Amino acid sequence: MASLTPIFHQRSYLYEAQSVTRQSQFSSSFLPRNLPSWSGFGGISRMPLRMEVAAGGGVPVVEATTAEKQKKRYPGEAKGFVEEMRFVAMRLHTREQAKEGEKEVKSPEEKSVMKWEPTVEGYLRFLVDSKLVYDTLERIVDNAAFPFYAEFRNTGLERSEKLAKDLEWFKEQGYAIPEPSSPGVDYAQYLVELSEKDPPAFICHFYNVYFAHSAGGRMIGRKVAKQILNNKDLEFYKWDGDLSQLLQNVRDKLNQVAEGWTREEKDHCLEETEKSFKCSGEILRLILS
Numbered sequence: 001m002a003s004l005t006p007i008f009h010q011r012s013y014l015y016e017a018q019s020v021t022r023q024s025q026f027s028s029s030f031l032p033r034n035l036p037s038w039s040g041f042g043g044i045s046r047m048p049l050r051m052e053v054a055a056g057g058g059v060p061v062v063e064a065t066t067a068e069k070q071k072k073r074y075p076g077e078a079k080g081f082v083e084e085m086r087f088v089a090m091r092l093h094t095r096e097q098a099k100e101g102e103k104e105v106k107s108p109e110e111k112s113v114m115k116w117e118p119t120v121e122g123y124l125r126f127l128v129d130s131k132l133v134y135d136t137l138e139r140i141v142d143n144a145a146f147p148f149y150a151e152f153r154n155t156g157l158e159r160s161e162k163l164a165k166d167l168e169w170f171k172e173q174g175y176a177i178p179e180p181s182s183p184g185v186d187y188a189q190y191l192v193e194l195s196e197k198d199p200p201a202f203i204c205h206f207y208n209v210y211f212a213h214s215a216g217g218r219m220i221g222r223k224v225a226k227q228i229l230n231n232k233d234l235e236f237y238k239w240d241g242d243l244s245q246l247l248q249n250v251r252d253k254l255n256q257v258a259e260g261w262t263r264e265e266k267d268h269c270l271e272e273t274e275k276s277f278k279c280s281g282e283i284l285r286l287i288l289s
């Protein structure tokens with residue numbers, strides 16, 4: 001397991017924009033503000049603040065009240081940070097996409113998948129751009145500019161190789177594979193930049209891309225296969241192992257990472273959800289192009 005060396009640090013990257021590109025700089029700039037140490041994975045994890053107070057024999061009654069208030073303030077918080085991310089994401093769906101959705105339908109891909117009229121060419125554009133996004137996410141965690149990214153290597157959720165096989169299959173069927181288009185190219189570039197300077201925001205995209213694909217993504221896969229691919233089961237929608245267990249393993253790791261974040265860093269991560277929907281929405285729209 002990778003570990004972060006605890007380093008005393010006074011500044012948070014959230015308050016001081018900096019463009020750093022080397023690992024040695026990352027490990028120190030990612031430490032939450034005003035904390036004596038944080039070791040992340042593989043070391044002694046920082047305890048949640050309310051536990052520290054209780055364990056330190058301070059004033060647990062008052063602190064428990066504060067903790068209770070916090071639970072009410074952040075929906076899902078009691079279950080862990082992933083539940084907070086999920087809560088924000090579900091609200092950004094339209095009612096036509098998911099039961100918990102609240103957003104108004106504004107663009108074609110936000111309508112019910114049942115009403116979609118996909119084309120093979122459009123679907124291929126979607127697969128090519130999706131592959132670029134997964135290639136990028138998987139390269140980012142392989143390179144692990146911030147050491148804790150390495151925890152998200154080989155989760156079993158990776159899609160890059162699966163998509164390569166699918167594109168090969170389309171080629172064998174006589175289809176020309178297009179070059180990636182701007183939705184994928186721009187998103188990939190954005191992910192690289194974010195991963196280097198803003199880990200909580202990057203983690204928001206990481207979560208949304210992989211978890212969206214395991215939920216709505218599979219619905220889309222079934223619908224498109226039925227309508228235009230003669231029910232061909234693409235590799236993109238197959239996982240080696242039990243998908244719900246793979247997802248749970250990643251949820252656990254994400255929760256563990258976020259335990260070391262300040263409330264500001266968590267909020268910053270949640271605020272990035274809208275951008276994540278925008279970028280993925282543009283790629284989804286390619287299916288209907």
Ligand code: HEM
Binds near residue numbers: 097277280
């Ligand atoms: C046509 C587009 C989409 C459809 C039809 C769709 C549909 C769904 C559905 C049905 C669920 C499961 C809800 C449940 O657990 O009961 C879901 C979950 C989710 N979706 Fe979407 N979605 C779409 C697009 C997106 C996009 C663009 C994102 C963000 C990039 C996204 C992020 C998520 C996340 C994070 C979850 C939670 C997954 C989990 O808890 O395991 N979805 N979606």
